[in-house]
Amino acid sequence: MKIAAIEAIPYTIPYRHPLHFASGSVHEADHVLIRLRTDEGLVGTADTPPRPYTYGETQKSIIAVVEDIFAPQLIGVDIFDREKVQAILYRTVHNQTAKGAVDIALWDVIGKVLGQPVTKLLGGYTDSLRVSHMLGFKPAPELLALALEFREKHGINTFKLKTGRRPLHLDVEAARVLREGLGEEAELYMDANRGWSAVEAAEVLRRTADLGLQFLEEPDDAREVLGRRRLAANSPIPIAADESAANLGEAAREILTGGANLLAVKTARSGFTEAAKIVGMAEGMGIDVYIGNQIDTQVGTAASVTFGAAFAHTAKRAAELSNYLDMADDLLAEPLVITGGRIRVPEGSGAGTAVDEEKLSHYRTDR
Structure with missing residues (x-):
């Protein structure tokens, strides 16, 4: 064929x-x-x-x-x-x-x-993934209210806090308010999207050292080579490479040269074939990975669930799968459901990405 x-x-x-x-x-x-x-x-x-x-x-x-x-x-x-x-x-x-x-x-x-379901062709490790939700820039009390709402409504108890703002105290305060309001059982981590310098990131890590954060993603631009490597070597929590490790070669570079010691895997930018190579490389090196979110629709999220559930290594950590909830609508024919903080792999053959044709006709912009 x-x-x-x-x-x-x-x-x-x-x-x-x-x-x-x-x-x-x-x-x-x-x-x-x-x-x-x-x-x-x-x-x-x-x-x-x-x-x-x-x-x-x-x-x-x-x-x-x-x-x-x-x-x-x-x-x-x-x-x-x-x-x-x-x-x-x-x-x-x-x-x-x-x-x-x-x-x-x-x-x-x-x-x-x-x-066959693609998740089984790739590995077939599990039938669901634990969900992490991304929290964007908002005042700290609003972030806590939103996190509590997602925990109550969907059972989500892992949150990525978008950071990288100046002055630094805005993000430090947000992390502290979330920890105090969600309790010790919540898993929290930060993503600066390259917004700080390595020196600023080190200061944020110092100020949040007592909060039990899991890791810090893309604290600064990875092209700030010496500062980034110094930061990763001295950080008390893992430094994750995301946009600096968009493909297999970049992921290998960041790990081998000390720019990061944790990897985000996003199927939206690497598909399933290259993503599987990244996961295999990381597992062989003893490097943890997690499924990241490209601010995906449900169609993209279904692909992430399909891939992430296929491997034991990608199923260890909560996966970023829930930001489609912020959209006014979606295209997926069989909508995803988050229950008890988890999303199940779509059933049926393929990758679970079939779309609603009427909605596609409504939202497409080339006609």
Whole structure:
């Protein structure tokens, strides 16, 4: 069975509650839905979230690279020749989320052909993941109220606090208020999105040393090489690489050169194939990983659950899976449900990314 066509469909869905953080803000999901069709009529689906302030991709650039560069080279390739597909994709530099979506759509088709859930094809470790929720920039009392609401309503008790603000006391206060209000049983960690310098990050770590934070993600720009390595070497908690480790090579570099000692894995930017390589590398090195959130829709979140539940190593920590709750609507045909702080893997063959056609027709912006 061969690839017959790849389609890139732009769409926009507004957020009820915009997310603000150090490197930008998100007010609507201006995403691209990728559809990979076979010569026998099967369709694989994936979602692509442009993040111009992180990876340099936009809706227009994703559509262009998928339809003008990737599709002409991939049409006619057997769907089971996954490494051949990877080789074709990686002739083109950057464009991480566009590549990731094509790979996920390919896996979705493979699962449907074989009549198996992709999570089982990848590893089949568990049927659900524990959920972590991201909290954006807000006054500390509002953050606590929101966290308490998510714990009461969804059973979520792990929270990522977006930080990277100046003055530093805003984020220190937020972390302290969350710890005091949620209690010791809550898992808390911070993500500065490169908003501080290494010196500022070290000061925040000093001021929050008594709060039992799990780790600090992207405290500063990883290109601040000496400061970043000094920070990671002396930090009392792990320093996580996220946007500085968007692919396998970058992840290896950050770990081997001391820029980080924990890795975020995001299927939206690495697909399933490269993400599995990152997880295998990390496990072999004794480095923990966690499933990150690209501010995903439910379609993207379903892919993250499918992947994260497949491996023991990715299932250890809570996964960032709940920020679709801030959206006004979504495209997923079978909506995800968070119960007791967990999301179950979508049932059925494929990656669980099937969309509601009426909603897609309503929200797409190319017609």
